[in-house]
Amino acid sequence: MELHDRTIHELRDMLEKGETTSRAVTESVLNRIKTVDDKVKAFITVTADAALAQADRADKDRKAGKASPVLGIPVAIKDNMCTTGTRTTCASKILGNFVPPYDATVVARLNGAGSVMPGKVNMDEFAMGSSTENSAFFPTKNPWDLERIPGGSSGGSAAAVAAGECIAALGSDTGGSIRQPAACCGVVGLKPTYGRVSRYGLVAFASSLDQIGPLTKDVTDTAIVMNIISGHDPKDSTSADVPVPDFTRSLIKDVKGMTVGIPKEYFIEGMDPEVDKAVREAVKALERLGAKVVDVSLPHTGYAVATYYILATSEASSNLARYDGVKYGFRAQGAKDLLDMYMKSRSQGFGPEVKRRIMLGTYALSAGYYDAYYKKGQQVRTLIKQDFDEAFKKADVIATPTAPTAAFKIGEKSSDPLQMYLSDIFTISVNLAGIPGISLPCGFTTGNLPIGLQLLGRHFDEGSVLRAAFAYEQATEWHTKRPKL
Amino acid sequence: MKYEAVIGLEVHAQLQTNSKIFCGCETAFGEEANTRTCPVCIGMPGVLPVLNRKAVEYIIKTGLATHCAITPYSRFARKNYFYPDLPKGYQISQYELPLCEKGYVEILVDGKVKRIGITRIHLEEDAGKNLHTSESGASLVDLNRAGTPLMEIVSEPDIRSADEAAEYLKKLRSILRYIEVSDADMEKGNFRCDCNVSIRPVGAKEYGTRAEVKNVNSFKFVQKALEYEIKRQAQILDEGGRVVQETRLFDSGKGVTFSMRSKEEAHDYRYFPEPDLVPIVTSQETVDAIRKTITELPEAKRERFVKEYGLPEYDADMLTQSRALAAYYEEAAKLSGQPKVISNWMMGELMRLLNAEGKEIEDCPVKPDRLAGMVKMISDGTISTKIAKTVFEEMYGSGKDAETVVKEKGLVQVSDSGEIETIIADVIKANPAQHADYKGGKDKLFGFFVGQVMKASKGKANPDLVNQLLKKKLSE
Numbered sequence: 001m002e003l004h005d006r007t008i009h010e011l012r013d014m015l016e017k018g019e020t021t022s023r024a025v026t027e028s029v030l031n032r033i034k035t036v037d038d039k040v041k042a043f044i045t046v047t048a049d050a051a052l053a054q055a056d057r058a059d060k061d062r063k064a065g066k067a068s069p070v071l072g073i074p075v076a077i078k079d080n081m082c083t084t085g086t087r088t089t090c091a092s093k094i095l096g097n098f099v100p101p102y103d104a105t106v107v108a109r110l111n112g113a114g115s116v117m118p119g120k121v122n123m124d125e126f127a128m129g130s131s132t133e134n135s136a137f138f139p140t141k142n143p144w145d146l147e148r149i150p151g152g153s154s155g156g157s158a159a160a161v162a163a164g165e166c167i168a169a170l171g172s173d174t175g176g177s178i179r180q181p182a183a184c185c186g187v188v189g190l191k192p193t194y195g196r197v198s199r200y201g202l203v204a205f206a207s208s209l210d211q212i213g214p215l216t217k218d219v220t221d222t223a224i225v226m227n228i229i230s231g232h233d234p235k236d237s238t239s240a241d242v243p244v245p246d247f248t249r250s251l252i253k254d255v256k257g258m259t260v261g262i263p264k265e266y267f268i269e270g271m272d273p274e275v276d277k278a279v280r281e282a283v284k285a286l287e288r289l290g291a292k293v294v295d296v297s298l299p300h301t302g303y304a305v306a307t308y309y310i311l312a313t314s315e316a317s318s319n320l321a322r323y324d325g326v327k328y329g330f331r332a333q334g335a336k337d338l339l340d341m342y343m344k345s346r347s348q349g350f351g352p353e354v355k356r357r358i359m360l361g362t363y364a365l366s367a368g369y370y371d372a373y374y375k376k377g378q379q380v381r382t383l384i385k386q387d388f389d390e391a392f393k394k395a396d397v398i399a400t401p402t403a404p405t406a407a408f409k410i411g412e413k414s415s416d417p418l419q420m421y422l423s424d425i426f427t428i429s430v431n432l433a434g435i436p437g438i439s440l441p442c443g444f445t446t447g448n449l450p451i452g453l454q455l456l457g458r459h460f461d462e463g464s465v466l467r468a469a470f471a472y473e474q475a476t477e478w479h480t481k482r483p484k485l
Numbered sequence: 486m487k488y489e490a491v492i493g494l495e496v497h498a499q500l501q502t503n504s505k506i507f508c509g510c511e512t513a514f515g516e517e518a519n520t521r522t523c524p525v526c527i528g529m530p531g532v533l534p535v536l537n538r539k540a541v542e543y544i545i546k547t548g549l550a551t552h553c554a555i556t557p558y559s560r561f562a563r564k565n566y567f568y569p570d571l572p573k574g575y576q577i578s579q580y581e582l583p584l585c586e587k588g589y590v591e592i593l594v595d596g597k598v599k600r601i602g603i604t605r606i607h608l609e610e611d612a613g614k615n616l617h618t619s620e621s622g623a624s625l626v627d628l629n630r631a632g633t634p635l636m637e638i639v640s641e642p643d644i645r646s647a648d649e650a651a652e653y654l655k656k657l658r659s660i661l662r663y664i665e666v667s668d669a670d671m672e673k674g675n676f677r678c679d680c681n682v683s684i685r686p687v688g689a690k691e692y693g694t695r696a697e698v699k700n701v702n703s704f705k706f707v708q709k710a711l712e713y714e715i716k717r718q719a720q721i722l723d724e725g726g727r728v729v730q731e732t733r734l735f736d737s738g739k740g741v742t743f744s745m746r747s748k749e750e751a752h753d754y755r756y757f758p759e760p761d762l763v764p765i766v767t768s769q770e771t772v773d774a775i776r777k778t779i780t781e782l783p784e785a786k787r788e789r790f791v792k793e794y795g796l797p798e799y800d801a802d803m804l805t806q807s808r809a810l811a812a813y814y815e816e817a818a819k820l821s822g823q824p825k826v827i828s829n830w831m832m833g834e835l836m837r838l839l840n841a842e843g844k845e846i847e848d849c850p851v852k853p854d855r856l857a858g859m860v861k862m863i864s865d866g867t868i869s870t871k872i873a874k875t876v877f878e879e880m881y882g883s884g885k886d887a888e889t890v891v892k893e894k895g896l897v898q899v900s901d902s903g904e905i906e907t908i909i910a911d912v913i914k915a916n917p918a919q920h921a922d923y924k925g926g927k928d929k930l931f932g933f934f935v936g937q938v939m940k941a942s943k944g945k946a947n948p949d950l951v952n953q954l955l956k957k958k959l960s961e
Contacts, residue, residue, distance in 0.1 A: 082531045104531060203530040236533050237762050297836065315760055320830050321574020322528045326626065342567055365565070365755035374757055404504035412794050443753075 003317050004030035004164035005482055008221040011167060012069050016064065022062070022072025025167070026055035029074040033118065033165045036485045038307035042150075042160040043138045044079050046119040047086055054116040061114055069224045071114035076166035078157050079120040080127055081212065082201040083107050086117075090203050091135035092125045094323045094330045094349030104201020105236065106170060106212050106229045113228045118166050121156030125351045126320065127177055127205040129153050130423040133414050134353045141410070142184060143483040144449055148407040151181030151423075157215045158185035162483055168216040168225055172202055174209045175308050176403075176427025179439035182215055183402035183452020186441045186481060188469070189215045190222045191427075193460045194434035195240035198233030204319040206312035207238075209431040218479045219440060219470040223247035226462065230430050242460055250463040251470045258468060261395025265301035266426055272405040278443035278451040279401045281473060286399070296391040296398060300383045304429040305421055307384065310364045310377040311432070317361030323349060357415065381432045388433045392458045397468045400426050402439040402452030426454060434461045438469050441478035450478075486723065488684040489713045492691055493604075493643035494707075496657060497635050498667040499675035505849045506610045506634035507534030507577065514673075518616075518627035526632035528572030532759050540634040541584065541765060543666040544608050545775050547636060550563050550584030550664050550782055551603050551657075555772050559584045561608075561759035566752050569626050570613040578637075580756040583607035584765065590640075590660065591784050593802050601653050602641030611635050636667075642681065642692065647711035651704050654678065659783050659806050671703045678707050683728065684718045693718070694728040698742050701735050710735040714742050763841065786811055795823035803832060811844045813853050820857035827860060833872040834874060850876070850884045859887035872896050872944055900947040902954060905938070908946065909958045912937045923959055934959060 003011065003025045014020045030048050037043055051074065058072030077083060080090045082100035089095045103111065109116075124134035131437035132140040132155025140155045142148040143163040150159040154171030158181035161169050171178040173191035182189025190213045197212045204210060214225035227248065230285050232241040262283060267276060287293050325331035325345030332344035350358070391398060403423055413420045430437040435456055442453035455473070457465035502935050505512055508525035525532045548555050588603035613628035638657065658669040658676060669676040683695035698714060701707045713735075718728050732751070733742040781789070783805045790801035790811075805812045814831060818824035837857070839849060859876060862868050868876060868891055879890045891897055899905060912915035912934060913920050925932040938951050 080531075082529075088530070090530070098530065100524075100529065100531070102529075102532075199531075200533050201531040204761075235535060237535055238533075238760075314757060316573050318565050318755070318757070321565060321567065322530070322572060324567060324569075326529060326569045326575060327572060328529070338569065362755065365757055367753045368754075370755075370757070 002032070002164065003161075003454075004032040004167070007169070007217045008073050008167055008224050011073055015072055015252045016067075022055040022058040022116065023052065025072060026051050026074050029118050029164070029166055031164070035423060036143075036163050037165060039141060039146055039485060040143055040159050040165065041138050042077070042121050042163065042165055043119045044089055044091065044122050044137060044156070045087060047117060050086070051118045058116060060115045066114060068113040070110065070228055072116060072336065073168070074116045074118045074166050075110055075225070076121045076157060076160045076169040077107060078154050078169065078171050080123060080172060080205075081107055081170060082203070082204040083117065084470065086120060088120065088203065089137075089151050091123045091137060092124050092127055092350065092354070094345070096330060098137070098329050100186055100201070102201060105198035105233045107201065109229050110170075121160050121169060123156055124153035125354050126203070126316070127153040127172055127174055127210075128316070128353050128357055130176070130180055130420055131408075131410070131413065132156060132181070133410065134351055139410055142407045143485055144186060145407065145447070147409055148303050149184065149410055150450070151176040151184030151403070151407060153181075154189070154215060155181045155184075158182050158187055158189065161185070161187045161215050161217060162485060164482065167215055168221055170212055170225075170229070172210055172212050172213075173427075173431065174205050174312060175431050176424040178213045178215060179427050179437055179452065179454060180403050180424060182439040183450065183454075184407040186437065186450030186478070186483070187215055187217060188219055188222050188440045188473075188479070190438045190462070190465070191430065191436060192230065192241075193228065193436045194431070194464055195238055195246075196436070196462065197229050198231075198236040198239045198458065199234040200233055200440055204315075206315040207319060208315060209308075209312055211431070215279050219438075219466060219473045220248070220251055222438070223251055223466055226421050230245065238388045240460070245463055247462060247466055249267070250466040252467060253316065253471050253474045254290065255286055255468055255471045258397065259395045260286050260291045260293050260468065261296035261391050261398040262293060262355055263296050263298045263301070263391065263398060263400060266400040268404070270404065272403065272445075274445045275401050275403070275405060275451050279399070280451055282442040282453045283399050285475055286468065286472055293470070294394055296395050298384075298387040298391055298429065300380065300387050301429060303380050304384060304432060305425055307377045307380045308424075308428040308432060309360065309421060310373050311381060313357040314364045314374050314377075315359030315361065317358045317365065320350075320354070324410045325349070353417070382428050385433045388429075388435055388456075394462050396457070398456040400454045400456070402426060402454040406445045406447070406449035406451055420481045430456055435459055436465050438465050440469050440473055441481070442472075442476070443478060444481075488689045488715070488719050488722070489687045489689075490645055490647075490711070491642045491683050491685060491695075492646075492650055492711060493642040494640045494644065494650060494653065495679040495681070496638040496654070498638065498661055499666055499678045500540050500634040500668050501638060501665070502537055502539045502543065504537060505632035506537050506540050506608070507632055510632065512633050514629070516629055518625070519629060521629040522631070526572070527628055528574075534577060536762060536765070537634060540608055541767075542585045542775055543634075544606055544636050545767065545772060546664050546779060547638070547661065547666055547773070548588060548606050549776050550660050550779055551585075551588040551590055551606070551638075553588030553603055553606060555767055556582055556586060557767055558582065558764055559767065560764040561762045561859050562597055562756045565755040568612070569624065570615045570628070570631070572613065572628060572631055576610060576612065576888040577759055577762070578609035579607035581758075582764075584767075590656050592649065592654060592656050593798065594649060594652070596798055599649070601643045601649075604639040604641050606636055606638045609635050609637060614661055614849055631893065647708045647715070650680065650711055651708045654704055654707060656783065657805070663782055663808050670826035674702060677702055680707060680711055680714070682714050682718070684722070686713055694730050696730065696742075697732045698735050699732055699745065706737050709737070709740055710742055713740060717742065737857050773916055790814075794828070796819055796825065796828055800828045800832060804828060807846065813846050813849070816853035817857045817860075820854055821860040823860055823864060826863075827856065827915055830856060830877070835875050838878070850882075851880050855880060855886050862887050862891065866898060866900060866947060867891065868896060868898050869944065869948055871948070874897065875944075896945060898947045899942055899945045900950055902950060905942070905950055905954055906921065906958070908938055908941045909954055910953075912941060913958060922958065931955070933960070
């Protein structure tokens with residue numbers, strides 16, 4: 001097996017035994033990018049020289065006695081997390097030339113642990129989308145089928161991990177943007193509890209929903225990355241000051257005594273029967289492993305998509321106001337006056353989906369509509385949270401499909417925003433409730449496209465989610481499959 | 486028709502914290518443009534605000550000093566609008582749940598205490614500054630000020646005249662300075678005022694349509710803007726017109742207000758709760774701890790001065806305007822043992838000289854012990870009250886104490902009756918006609934003789950003695 005196909009923990013063991021070097025691993029990854037990224041198009045920026053320098057440094061540090069599970073491991077970063085000296089575009093023309101003078105906290109933590117950054121990966125512009133087709137630069141392809149989308153918005157992260165263009169990646173998840181692409185690309189993706197991971201340096205889409213998390217080749221790697229990036233950050237007031245457990249301790253091949261809840265609202269008509277079947281079989285597997293399976297109800301599920309598209313767009317309309325052509329980023333030429341400069345810069349700098357959402361959010365917050373939309377949305381959000389609180393009285397984790405279908409074809413839904421919004425139907429409630437959720441491979445369609453199983457947990461109980469996920473993964477082979485490119 | 490003005494004021498006061506409200510940048514002014522900035526206050530992508538706890542403490546302190554209720558659960562909101570000096574495209578402010586509500590400030594109106602209600606006090610960040618260069622036609626933005634903590638103090642429409650508005654602002658400034666949360670210096674722009682004003686026929690219950698005069702930046706201008714605005718609205722109503730609801734600006738050069746935008750053009754700020762900051766939860770313990778840091782406030786001091794020193798309300802109010810002034814007074818009053826005399830000197834000569842130079846009490850060259858010393862020299866008869874004025878001016882100018890001035894200038898009061906008798910004899914001799922008239926019954930001429938004697942003694946003669954001896958000598 002090539003080095004770039006391996007997991008963090010496999011490489012960690014090899015590095016610790018002296019069987020390979022970080023330089024060799026990094027070169028393998030960079031070569032892989034050179035070979036396949038013309039097809040996959042996962043990377044916006046490849047930082048080969050910097051990555052090799054980091055790799056050499058890691059090799060030196062290891063000799064000097066430094067140890068860390070990610071020391072010398074190439075981790076790709078979604079292009080909405082700020083990286084000092086490396087442009088951070090959000091896959092938008094408006095930030096096409098933006099080079100931050102600071103690191104996102106997650107980037108600083110990875111750097112501190114000695115990981116290597118091979119580059120910045122593609123996404124839907126400002127993380128708005130479910131297919132990575134909304135990138136202002138180019139769409140990313142699904143490594144399992146280059147005619148299909150890799151999911152989104154962290155499509156670059158998921159595709160890069162699946163294609164071996166990095167060992168792991170960071171993504172961000174506002175309504176499913178880690179889990180849905182993880183499902184589409186057959187990798188593991190975790191959205192942590194809101195507040196578990198610092199958002200400092202993550203370019204905001206919807207502040208009350210955004211959360212950074214890992215995309216990895218297996219559950220063990222997810223736990224490893226979570227150990228590095230989790231924890232309170234004084235620079236993020238919404239990051240929770242709660243103890244962070246060692247997540248690798250949850251990796252026990254045992255779900256005896258655990259209760260898995262199945263929400264009937266998540267097994268709906270219109271769902272791909274192959275997805276339905278794979279997820280039901282995964283639940284049966286968990287039962288065979290010793291878990292108790294119970295029915296739970298999340299009665300307000302039907303309102304989740306509407307609620308999300310009011311709250312998320314409201315926050316986005318405000319968060320994206322700073323891109324005005326005044327201080328940094330793109331400024332349109334030939335403006336007559338200030339208003340004209342704003343209008344031209346923003347009209348030319350943002351793509352259609354971003355503009356659609358800014359308009360939606362601006363409308364929802366407007367005088368006379370606030371109560372009917374934003375305020376009502378907040379009230380429904382509370383109900384959705386309460387649904388989960390109730391369900392978690394009966395179940396330790398909740399199992400659902402990650403997405404209603406496997407990866408769809410490029411262009412298939414781009415003309416119909418509503419159809420596109422429905423790809424997140426199973427993931428959106430989780431962000432509204434602020435709970436943790438993981439997607440991991442649970443099978444393939446007859447067309448050889450990966451299917452994702454979503455497991456949800458209580459606030460700050462990523463431990464139970466990882467435990468169930470790990471037990472299932474170890475009892476199956478799905479995570480060992482790699483796409484042929 | 487006779488009208489009554491209804492005025493409510495919104496004051497923006499800058500808090501004197503060392504660092505900005507949501508980042509660690511220092512709140513220094515007059516520095517080179519954009520040198521007191523960081524990714525947070527410049528509004529770069531992905532940065533987050535972290536609340537300066539000191540700013541919250543200062544607002545709570547202000548709330549307590551103005552009898553407000555402190556909100557146990559308060560939160561920030563975003564006020565959205567585009568302007569180059571607003572780097573994020575929104576201002577972090579408070580909307581639904583301000584930190585302080587329902588308080589009041591007491592002012593003196595015609596010697597009587599009047600309460601002006603405080604609707605709310607909230608915390609927000611200041612914007613930067615746009616600079617328009619005439620040469621290139623370009624506009625520049627300086628973000629040094631962006632993120633400076635401000636409090637907005639909103640009054641109830643309890644103010645009824647321009648004078649009351651000025652009194653209210655002075656009292657508010659005095660409170661902010663007492664509790665050391667803001668230096669409230671209007672000239673430096675860290676105490677700004679928006680005035681909401683309407684008028685109604687005297688006796689009417691309903692409010693008239695109001696106009697808002699924005700960003701008035703001196704006490705004098707507030708008074709002038711309000712006077713103009715009241716007159717303007719009265720004229721409209723007298724001519725049968727209707728006042729329109731609008732935002733106006735004050736042109737201090739012309740002394741007039743003019744329309745900036747109508748109600749229809751008003752911004753829709755699309756306020757919503759700030760998701761990047763957690764709500765501010767304030768416990769009773771925190772409130773109590775902050776309350777303990779508040780020393781005696783102007784109102785309490787004024788009442789004490791009236792009681793303890795027997796001062797009239799007016800004097801007590803004046804002398805408690807600032808903590809330094811009150812401290813000066815108390816020291817001088819105690820050292821001299823003559824509180825009323827000290828008050829008279831301070832309200833008279835001392836204020837006159839300070840005001841002439843635009844100086845504050847802190848810069849007064851005559852320290853309280855020196856003033857007390859001088860007052861004692863009056864009471865023990867060493868100098869006359871009249872001479873004392875000369876002595877005080879000399880003390881103020883030279884920084885010397887009263888004794889030195891009196892000695893150097895030979896201003897000691899003449900209380901030697903022999904010496905005064907000699908002067909009197911000379912005066913009577915020089916004015917025989919007046920003397921004859923006096924004797925003939927023109928009592929009023931007594932004052933003339935006192936004046937002549939004082940003049941001959943160069944003011945040094947003890948006036949009591951002069952009176953006494955003159956009466957005797959003139960009737961001889």
